[in-house]
Amino acid sequence: MYKQNLLIFLLAAIGGYIFSLLHLPIPWTLGPMAMAIIWKLLLKRTLNWPKKVRNAGLVILGYMLGSPFTPAVAHQVVQQLPLMLASTLLLIGLCLGTGYVSGRYTGVGLANSLMGSIPGGLSQMSVICEEIEGINLSVVTLMQTVRVLTVLFVVPLLALHGLADQVAATSRPVTHLELSQLPVLALFTLLILVSVKLAKRIQLSSVYVLAPVLGTASLVLAGVTAPVLPTPIVAVAQIVVGIKMGQDVDFGSLTNWKTIAFINFLSVTSVIAVLLGIAFAYSHIAPTSLVTAFISMAPGGISEMGLTAMAVNADLPTVVAYQLFRLLFILLVCVPVTRRLIQRKCASQH
Template sequence: MYKQLLSIFLLAITGGLLFNLLHLPLPWTLGPLVITIVWKSALKKTVYWPKKLRNMGMVVLGYMMGSPFTPAVGHHVLQQLPHMLLMSTTLIVLCLATGYVSGRYTGVGLANSLIGSLPGGLSQMSVICEETKGTDVSVVTLMQTVRVITVVFVVPVLALHGITGQMTTAGARLVTPMGSDELPVLLFFLLAILGLIKLAKWVRLANVYVLVPVLGTALLVLAGIHAPVLPSPVIALAQIFVGIRMGSDVDFNSLTNWKTIALVNLLTVLTVIGLLLGTAYAFSLIYPMSFVTAFISMAPGGMSEMGLTALAANADLATVVAYQLFRLLFILLAGVPITKWLILKTLPNRG
């Protein structure tokens, strides 16, 4: 067990170094992710990577994502709530529309195509489909996996090489060294986040390791506590922990028609991304945000991955994380119930 753990960790570091040397986007997330998929699927090797290690990485990344939320930023976010609602609604409509088309071509059924196309996170959608009539966990997981992998590859490339952004204070945070006198403050943040995670588990809050570190850190910063900047190696290590787990969750062998489902879903996700480019450009002309910030904010990817993309592209990190967080909450609180209602209303008529 520990030998497998060490083997995949060393391979993941190698993948990250390779992606970094090739100047590929998000090297310390995508490098470990790809090397893990190759090791597991192509070479048929066993991958052991506990969720606890992934969760440790999510705590670190969540802290990094929540740290830009100063009181001034919080006031700015409150002013943009109508924009967030409009952006989130637009994205959900685009995803559900292309998901419907994907379902017609692949024959996976309406329930699978709609739940599988919702940009609400791989783990959340997998759990939700278990509670939704007419869905298949394997199909939904495959569709969500293709979406996540496509977005975390394509969006950073477009943001970094296709759209020009301007340097922001959020983008400069990674190069600011952390002083030794800030270690006690960092420890306080860590203990506070772990305490909030324990409380969230007690009240049965879903996906605590994604939401709580970001919200907990943001609330402490909004309360006036300065969040120390983490060293770059710590952030890279957190990305490796998360990337390995993402790769280990990918399993295409349980579906006989997975190639068709994956190809059609890939095309629909690319279509959504293309439409988002035009939509984001229009939003950047109407609302006070740059093109690259609007595009990453609307991208149907994970909050951590899009936040890291925002850092690399010199976009406004606080705005990107705020929009991504709002979208996730909006989908879980409104998007999923509405989608379930559509499924329940349609399934009886499909006989």
């Protein structure tokens, strides 16, 4: 198993290098993900990537995403809370609306189409749907997978080559960690480990992303500057996360998966197109660039959209704040409300 995982890692690294040579967006995540999909679906080989390795990569990415949250940035974020709520409600409304239409055309049922369209995390939505009666987990997983893959490829491509084409994907310099920074990094590491443990105790969703982001941001807000991690470490973190994302892709569990995937792809691209127009208008009424507004509103994950923001030199704290606010709103408000409506409808039918 160790030899196979090492081989997969090497192939994933090659995939990331190829994607970087082609100047594709977030190459060290999407390249490994593509190689994992090829390994699993085309070569028909088994893939059991350790979740602990993926989680370690998420912790590193979470640290990077939380490091820019200075007090000045926090003040700016607080001022934008009304806009965050408005954009979140708008995005959820768009996704649920297209989910309703998708359910009518694919015949998967309203409950499945709604849960499959909510822009939450793929793994989180799968766990939540296991607890809801009348939900087809395969349908929801497929719809969420198509949404995530579409966002991961379309949004970075638009951001990098359409909205910020003057920025090269590989323009970020190679960084080195100074010995004098090791004690500070050890302090951040300790706080992140404590944050993860506390997050698990209170059963917080997306523990290995949210806990490092919140833990790192809290220390930065206290006045401690977060050391910049060496580029190879960041690349390895993206590789191990990308491999697990590729492993989770499974289109073969449904007989009509092609129809569901195609309709859902059209739905997601429609939402992205509408969001692009809204981001354009938003960038003219708020002190935010178009590319920052677009990535902030995109229905992707914190880590993926954060990496996209770094690739195009967008305002990372703003992007992470919007994505974090939306994820918390979905997990704490949207999903419980939708679940209750679905359960009430199922009860009325019995």
